[in-house]
Amino acid sequence: MEKELRLMKGNEAFAEAVIRAGADGYFGYPITPQSEVMEYLMAQKPEEQTGMIVLQAESEVASINMLYGGAGCGKRVLTSSSSPGISLMQEGLSYLAGAELPCLIMNAARGGPGLGTIQPGQADYFQSVKGGGHGDYRIIVIAPASVQEMYDSAKIGFDLAFKYRTPVLVLTDGATGQMMEKVYIGEQHPRLTEEEIKEKYPWATTGKSGGRERNIITSLDLDPYRHERHNIKLQEKYKTIEENEVVFEEINIEDADYAIVAYGTTSRICQKTMQLAREKGIKLGIFRLISLWPFPKKEIRELSKKVKGILCVEMSAGQMIEDVRLNSVDGAHIQHYGRMGGVIPSPTEIFDFFEKNYIKD
Amino acid sequence: MDGTITKEAIFKPENIVYKKTSLMTDNILSYCPGCGHGTAHRLIMEVIDEMGLESETIGIAPVGCSVLAYEFMNVDMQQAAHGRAPAHATAIKRLMPHKTVFAYQGDGDLAAIGTAETIHACNRGENFTTFFINNGIYGMTGGQMAPTTLPGMKSSTSPYGRDLKSMGHPIKMTELVAQLPGTYYVTRQAVHTPAAVRKAKKAIRKAIEIQQMNVGLSFVEIVSNCNSGWKMAPVQSNHWMEENMFPFYPLGDIKVDGKLIEKK
Ligand SMILES: Cc1ncc(C[n+]2csc(CCOP(=O)(O)OP(=O)(O)O)c2C)c(N)n1
Ligand code: SF4
Ligand SMILES: [Mg+2]
Numbered sequence: 309m310e311k312e313l314r315l316m317k318g319n320e321a322f323a324e325a326v327i328r329a330g331a332d333g334y335f336g337y338p339i340t341p342q343s344e345v346m347e348y349l350m351a352q353k354p355e356e357q358t359g360m361i362v363l364q365a366e367s368e369v370a371s372i373n374m375l376y377g378g379a380g381c382g383k384r385v386l387t388s389s390s391s392p393g394i395s396l397m398q399e400g401l402s403y404l405a406g407a408e409l410p411c412l413i414m415n416a417a418r419g420g421p422g423l424g425t426i427q428p429g430q431a432d433y434f435q436s437v438k439g440g441g442h443g444d445y446r447i448i449v450i451a452p453a454s455v456q457e458m459y460d461s462a463k464i465g466f467d468l469a470f471k472y473r474t475p476v477l478v479l480t481d482g483a484t485g486q487m488m489e490k491v492y493i494g495e496q497h498p499r500l501t502e503e504e505i506k507e508k509y510p511w512a513t514t515g516k517s518g519g520r521e522r523n524i525i526t527s528l529d530l531d532p533y534r535h536e537r538h539n540i541k542l543q544e545k546y547k548t549i550e551e552n553e554v555v556f557e558e559i560n561i562e563d564a565d566y567a568i569v570a571y572g573t574t575s576r577i578c579q580k581t582m583q584l585a586r587e588k589g590i591k592l593g594i595f596r597l598i599s600l601w602p603f604p605k606k607e608i609r610e611l612s613k614k615v616k617g618i619l620c621v622e623m624s625a626g627q628m629i630e631d632v633r634l635n636s637v638d639g640a641h642i643q644h645y646g647r648m649g650g651v652i653p654s655p656t657e658i659f660d661f662f663e664k665n666y667i668k669d
Numbered sequence: 670m671d672g673t674i675t676k677e678a679i680f681k682p683e684n685i686v687y688k689k690t691s692l693m694t695d696n697i698l699s700y701c702p703g704c705g706h707g708t709a710h711r712l713i714m715e716v717i718d719e720m721g722l723e724s725e726t727i728g729i730a731p732v733g734c735s736v737l738a739y740e741f742m743n744v745d746m747q748q749a750a751h752g753r754a755p756a757h758a759t760a761i762k763r764l765m766p767h768k769t770v771f772a773y774q775g776d777g778d779l780a781a782i783g784t785a786e787t788i789h790a791c792n793r794g795e796n797f798t799t800f801f802i803n804n805g806i807y808g809m810t811g812g813q814m815a816p817t818t819l820p821g822m823k824s825s826t827s828p829y830g831r832d833l834k835s836m837g838h839p840i841k842m843t844e845l846v847a848q849l850p851g852t853y854y855v856t857r858q859a860v861h862t863p864a865a866v867r868k869a870k871k872a873i874r875k876a877i878e879i880q881q882m883n884v885g886l887s888f889v890e891i892v893s894n895c896n897s898g899w900k901m902a903p904v905q906s907n908h909w910m911e912e913n914m915f916p917f918y919p920l921g922d923i924k925v926d927g928k929l930i931e932k933k
Contacts, residue, residue: 366789377757513745517724526748
């Protein structure tokens with residue numbers, strides 16, 4: 309069967325993809341640069357196609373707690389927002405992680421701090437991969453770098469969320485969210501029926517029919533020893549995720565003397581930087597992070613042994629670089645280049661920085 | 670026959686005048702003796718039981734003394750973040766419209782930190798039921814001032830009494846949500862006497878029946894005591910409630926069949 313090809317914005321592709329992935333509900337609050345997600349969903353009326361519901365909530369605080377309600381019932385639920393809204397969701401994310409509930413969150417990040425700007429940013433890395441809310445928890449974070457990957461991240465994200473009973477964050481930015489590219493549209497996956505949910509997710513609060521004991525979804529336990537055991541279980545789950553779900557892409561790393569480490573929009577920009585370098589005979593490759601958490605610890609360590617220098621490029625003051633440094637061998641030459649406040653770096657300015665700091669010394 | 674009455678002789682079906690519903694678990698209630706929360710729990714569970722909704726009900730526990738409601742209510746339960754129960758209930762009911770969904774919330778939970786969620790769920794006319802336990806205080810955290818604390822009332826954060834000028838006025842959330850077109854049935858009840866319990870149970874049943882009609886949100890406030898927070902003996906707290914809480918929070922229906930009740 310021939311695949312359907314469309315020209316779409318990243319945000320719209322993501323919205324179409326969640327319908328196709330068999331999502332049960334979207335709950336969101338408008339914020340630039342991702343309002344197209346809810347606009348697209350409202351216009352498509354998925355309730356008439358698949359039965360998926362779309363609700364404009366009163367705030368991001370409400371949205372994330374609606375996700376808790378829906379996810380607690382075993383439903384495939386999601387929200388999308390941008391940096392300030394994602395900050396508001398951190399309490400809810402902590403609860404979702406504590407109660408081990410699966411859900412999908414998309415952050416089309418913008419420059420901060422505060423209200424910041426509506427232009428793209430990558431300064432939400434710390435918040436995304438280090439927990440963000442209170443308590444010892446992690447969520448899976450994946451970073452698409454194209455409209456096609458925005459589309460693909462919906463199904464991948466839901467599958468991971470349910471595989472591990474964890475929130476999954478798709479961390480993109482205003483650039484990938486707003487950019488238009490061609491995208492292959494996949495098949496329509498059916499939504500699960502209530503019977504299928506009861507069968508697949510026996511923990512869900514679907515009403516205690518069938519004579520089973522009541523199900524309780526909670527993140528609370530007043531007994532510290534029992535609660536510590538719950539925390540240990542969470543940490544074991546995170547370890548399993550770290551062992552199994554690391555995803556990355558290596559571009560011209562094989563023969564590289566130098567490597568750029570980047571993710572999302574900046575990893576795309578750096579492909580041009582790499583081209584500029586190679587034209588000058590400098591063997592520069594790109595190590596692109598796709599899963600930001602789990603972080604490719606072993607691979608970065610190997611990379612740091614192999615190349616003469618690593619340049620981390622981020623639209624931030626340098627956040628991902630901390631994880632790169634933490635996992636590299638001692639003495640590795642690692643520097644940061646970034647722009648902030650919504651400024652997108654150009655391939656040439658990255659190249660100039662690289663050449664000045666890595667080649668001409 | 671020596672005239673001794675045995676347990677077996679008493680525990681006969683024909684002698685049973687009251688039986689705990691199986692929808693209340695056997696767990697020992699975590700509430701202070703004399704607190705209204707336990708009675709409110711029981712009434713809700715009795716109604717769910719009597720209406721045959723045990724296997725179709727999902728309840729939301731708040732943050733407050735009733736955070737552990739899921740330990741006592743023997744139906745599927747979720748525990749929400751402070752104030753967010755209406756967001757949970759909204760999503761659950763939208764995703765599974767044929768279920769019976771209720772949010773059980775205290776006054777700090779519903780009328781302070783969760784005000785936005787409360788107002789908007791009511792305004793959207795979500796088809797779930799809210800049980801609002803108003804004891805005029807933050808019971809769980811040790812008796813601090815709540816948005817509902819009466820004028821002049823002492824609490825640990827208003828030790829000289831609530832000063833309206835600097836601390837604001839108590840909020841009548843139930844009257845407020847009754848103004849919204851999305852609410853269909855809004856009532857204020859109490860559970861401190863047998864007569865009040867009977868009335869409250871009727872109101873709870875009515876609220877669940879309205880949920881089944883899909884006509885909008887049904888909202889039952891229960892004015893309750895917090896003998897610990899108020900620093901009173903249970904009986905004294907009930908008298909204090911009658912004398913002080915009821916004049917400010919008058920009992921009775923506020924909105925029925927989607928229409929506000931005219932005050933004389
Ligand atoms: C975000 C957050 N802020 C504060 C608290 C602390 N807290 C727990 S219960 C509570 C007040 C509950 O009062 P109320 O809703 O009136 O319930 P009651 O105990 O009186 O039944 C507060 C402030 C919390 N758990 N979470
Ligand atoms: S502190 Fe107050 S509300 Fe909480 S259980 Fe005790 S009497 Fe009830
Ligand atoms: Mg209270």
